[in-house]
Amino acid sequence: MKSSSSSFSANLGTNGLTANILRRGVLRQLAGLRNGQLVVIERGERHVFGKNNALIQAEIHILDSAAWGMVASNGSIGAGEAFIHGYWTTPDLTAVVRVFVSNLDVLDAMEGGVARLTRPFIHALHWLNRNTREGSQKNIAAHYDLGNTLFEQFLDPTMMYSAAQFLSEDDTLEQAQLNKLERICQKLALKPEDHLLEIGTGWGSMAIYAAQHYGCRVTTTTLSREQFAYTEQRLIELGLQERVTLLLTDYRDLTGEYDKLVSIEMIEAVGHRFLPTYFKQCANLLKSNGMMLLQAITIREQRYAQAKRNVDFIQRYIFPGGALPSVEKMLDIVGSDTD
Template identity: 65%
Template sequence: MTHTPPEQTPVSPSKSSRTSSNQPAPLRSLAGSNKESWLTRLSRQAVLRQLRALNRGTLSVHENGQTLHFGQADSDGLHAEIHVHDAAAYSTIASNGSVGSGEAYIHGFWSTPDLTAVTRLFVRNLDVLDAMETGIARLGAPALKWLHWLNRNTLDGSRRNIQAHYDLGNSLFENFLDPSMMYSAAIFPPSEDDLEQAQWNKLKRICNKLELTADDHLLEIGTGWGSMAIYAATHYGCRVTTTTLSDEQYAFTAQRIRELGLEDRITLLLKDYRELEGQYDKLVSIEMIEAVGHEYFRNYFETCAARLKPHGLMLLQAITIRDQRYDQARRSVDFIQRYIFPGGSLPSISLIGELTRKHTDLAMLHLEDIGSHYARTLRHWHHNLIAARGELQHLGYDDAFFRLWEFYLCYCEGGFIERSIGTAQVLLSKPDARPKLDLYAMGE
């Protein structure tokens, strides 16, 4: 049987039918393993050999009525299970590495009762994960890098990349986000697990750190669906200028602003951050930097510094990668970059410090890691996505699309739990700023 790999663009529903052209291949029973190609047999041997190196946590692989066991028990008892439904899973993983594991899941070649546990296990065993990128997988790496280069964030490229993700349809996001429509890490108060309340708590924390007042003109880079701009304008009485590259987000936010009668306080733009002009008292950017791209990080911070008045403050909320993994991440392309956020990349904390120190007059005043809160946020989103599966199918989002997004959410949740990625709120200041830095407001 010929195995057709996923297309080279993020799986997205068309406006007419919303049925992805990336349908999973028909499942093939492992019972006919004697008919498998030599490549499939070699791929299986290679993948299982790599799994034998697992030593932090355990894995059970169920196939053809048998169960294979790998790994060693870790202190917290981390255990994952994988059910292989199609031998093509092995050749897909062997040829495309960790990206291939996601592709095989999208096609239905394997499944698991706990996708987050699978992700955690491999993040905890990074040597095994790295080994998957060797061998045959090396042959496909140049193609992945070429595709990623084509998605670089030039002015035109940024618009295409943002629209590839955020213009999938507001109905998709409305079905798994909470009513606040915030698509970023929440901050959960102690003993609270309500996602919407945690999102409002996050915005309050941001505004407190910025010491926002009615006299301020706040610039927001990355509008989302308008929640931050509306919250700041209604709770603090300040003026807000906010910009996005997503047509869907722009239309949604414009309608919210009109309905709330906030046209006099909120200016909504459909512009690239590099095209902004003027200076502002405060600047906020919530999980937008991940869409900037490695080669444009310096320009991003230079632009932010230029848009602030001499007494200005900036609050950056960013998903970050471990400092020790940043250089490797620059040289590779992962599942998220390939199928979810084309052109995307994560900065590290040390990189943020280095770029602001060398190329701007911004000083880092405060840093808070909220990565554990992101894991909880993603868990809520995943549960909401599962609950909305029937509605999403009715809207035309097919099974392959659903598995893609399920893999994406659990992939990220596992990364945050294992702290291979984090989320930081970073407060930066211009030279003339004299913030109070109230520790209570900072959330200490």
């Protein structure tokens, strides 16, 4: 089923004259590409943008003129929706993404103009996905409860869904994830007498690694029922139920005091509005001499304010309620909202 915004933008491209006007407008925006090369092909006609012999080269084939209306009226979200509907295709989607990431000024321009017409609707949908307790449960379920078998298709055996640490070109993804887990434990200076709190269980690898390799007690919490069931089974199989306490609880409802706290790429699901709440709660859960390690996907401070105002394809379709913090913003909140 098409969303109202995608139906609206697709209709913009159904009239031949309108489609041509929108097409010319999008092509003018693409003329601003300075990094990489993008070739757009429609009915045998080629448009080449960017640098010849560029390191990053991408190619787009327009299969339906409705694509122009969707891109013009809804920017990057419209481009993603047009791809889903089969209005354009590419032999290398990763290359297309890399070209646009290397030309953020062009991407920003595509979010303006006619695309601003659909922004109020998109923002209203995003507001409905805000991370209240009820909203967080719904947002986590929308992504992580799609089924563990889906994630098993592209994750390594550790089932870690976060950036790894490659210490060698020969490292497999699994080894790189184990490298990361070891580094986290070392940075936290884990000891057998520690009680470690993990906010964001994932599929349990951090909690299991800490318990097995450092002998500490671990309490870990998730909002995903699928992840909870998966981790619970792993703990039973490994005989770690006495050492690892698994909770299905919102981080805001946790109680107690812990020696160490770890949160691996969970903060992206907190949302801009709740960052102060998150850090204040982390501080409350730590002993006075406690230590916290946070792994996060961040956005540059120069783009943080703009990101707060906008909604992108990932927030709309992949991670509802998601938001990337900046390092500066996190440090500011820690300094002002925690002891």
